[in-house]
Amino acid sequence: SWSRPTALLADALVNGRAHEVVGQAHQVLKDRGPSYDLTWPEEPALLALGVLLCTDSPDTPAWCDRLLREGHTPYSPTWMGLLSATRAEAALRLGDLTGAVEHAQQALNHISPNAWGVAVGGPLGSLVLATTRMGHYDEAGAYLTRTVPKPMFDTRYGLHYLHARGQYHLAAGHHHAALADFLACGDRMRAWGIDVPGVVPWRTGAAEAWLELGNREQASRLAYDQLGRPGANGARARAGALRVLAVAGPATRRPQMLSEALDLYERCGDRYEQIRVLADLGAAYHELGDNRRARTHVRRARHLVALCGAAPLSDGLLSFQDEAEEPATAPGAPVGDNGLLTDSERRVAALAVGGYTNREIAAKLFITPSTVEQHLTRVYRKLGVRCRKDLPVELATSVSEAILAQEA
Structure with missing residues (x-):
């Protein structure tokens, strides 16, 4: 009974049509049931989570957390390890670097590195990428010294590992090595027929390496190529290409x-x-x-x-x-010329400045997304700004304070 949804999800992922099957992915996860069932295979759920990752669905972390919290009888270390690895990737896509490290380490705790086989490239790649972005280069380098199975590089897990290693080389100033890793990703993805930016954005990485090497023409060519790929209508793929084109232009x-x-x-x-x-x-x-x-x-x-x-x-x-900075507004002082913000408006604005989406703000403050939109509309009007990126940073004296105030 799971063959058809599994085939649909896999076909959409490899052909850059993940956005078309988000509804089916949610249905697969909902149909799973409240407890672990040996008759319920793991692959459809992992594919469903993969679809949500590729489409940047905001509820991906919540689905991972829900599956991780459920009781599993008998305990399945493989299932828990794969779920934790997926959760680590979801955290990376949100810029939650600390969370990515924690979940990737949990994945390796569920299954020993030797027992992971070729799939070790998933959590290990997340650890390398997260620690690199945190500036912990020695730690990232130590992860890269771990022995991995050679066949891993001929699997999708190897793609994530190569991409993470390329980002490490890029951050460390080894631009030719970074370019080699990104291009290796591209060679494999083209050969396997899964050249989709949502899986691994190798063109963006290679373009950044070319920019560091002074070749803006090659960087722009790769960015334009990414914009024309199947699946490039997604927000992340387009944003990455636009950033490269902007920097190169x-x-x-x-x-x-x-x-x-x-x-x-x-x-x-x-x-x-x-x-x-x-x-x-x-x-x-x-x-x-x-x-x-x-x-x-x-x-x-x-x-x-x-x-x-x-x-x-x-x-x-x-x-x-x-x-050169302008004086910051004191916490609690009036902001703007059109009146004070209410406590509710200030809490919503603080989280918006912190980079949270409307859906995330609603979840944190226990209100509806519609209420968030209404609050932001009033904030924009009072402060005389047009959108959230124009909101003054001083509104967010502390995002944690905004949440604590709501809980109080």
Whole structure:
């Protein structure tokens, strides 16, 4: 009975049509039942979660957490390990680096590294990528020294491992090695007929390596190629390509493309990528002589760095000296010229500045997404801004304070 949904989900994933089967993926997960059933195979659930990952569905972490919390009789270490590995990847896509490390380590605790076989590339790749983005290069390098099965590189798990290793090389300044890893991903994906950006965005990685090597033409070519691929209509794939094109192009064209990329990453809820785009926007406006907008974007990027834990990204923000900053508004003081925000509006605005999506804000504050939209509309009107990226960082004196105030 599971053959048909399994085939549908797999076909959509490899052909870049994951967005067409999100409903079927949710149905597969709902049909699972409240307890572990030996007659219920694991592959349909993993494929369903893979569809939700590729489409940046906001409920992917919640589904993983729900499946992990359920009682399993008998206990299945393989199932729990694969679920934890998927949860780690979901955390990475949200910019939750600490969470990604925790879940990937839990995956390796459920199954010993030797027992994982070729699938070890999943959690190990997440550990490498998360620790690299956190700036823990020695730790990431130590993970890369672990022995992995050679056949792993001929599987989809090897793609994630190669992509993570490429990102490590890119961060470490080994640009040719990074390019080799990204291109190796591309060679395999083309040969296997799964050249879909939602699986592994190898073109974006290779383009960034080319930018570091000074070849903007090659970087732009790869970005345009990604925009034309099946599945590139997804927010993440388009945002990555737009960022590359913006950085590779003239400064006058950067703000428009970067602003669109920022909107797309906000839709995905990826705080790590939001920081990178905000830093690029700050640099672009600074180059264009618009220091007011440059400061606004850089200050917002700094705030997200503190939430994300991506220490290396803060280095690129240090060029904007603190003395050039405008005075911050004192906590609790009136913001804007159109009246004070209510407590509810301030809590919603604080989380919006923190990079949370409307759905995530609703879940954290126990209100409906519609209520979130209404609060934000009033906040925009009172502060005289048009959208959330124009909200002043000072609104978010502390995202945790906003949540605690709601709980109180």
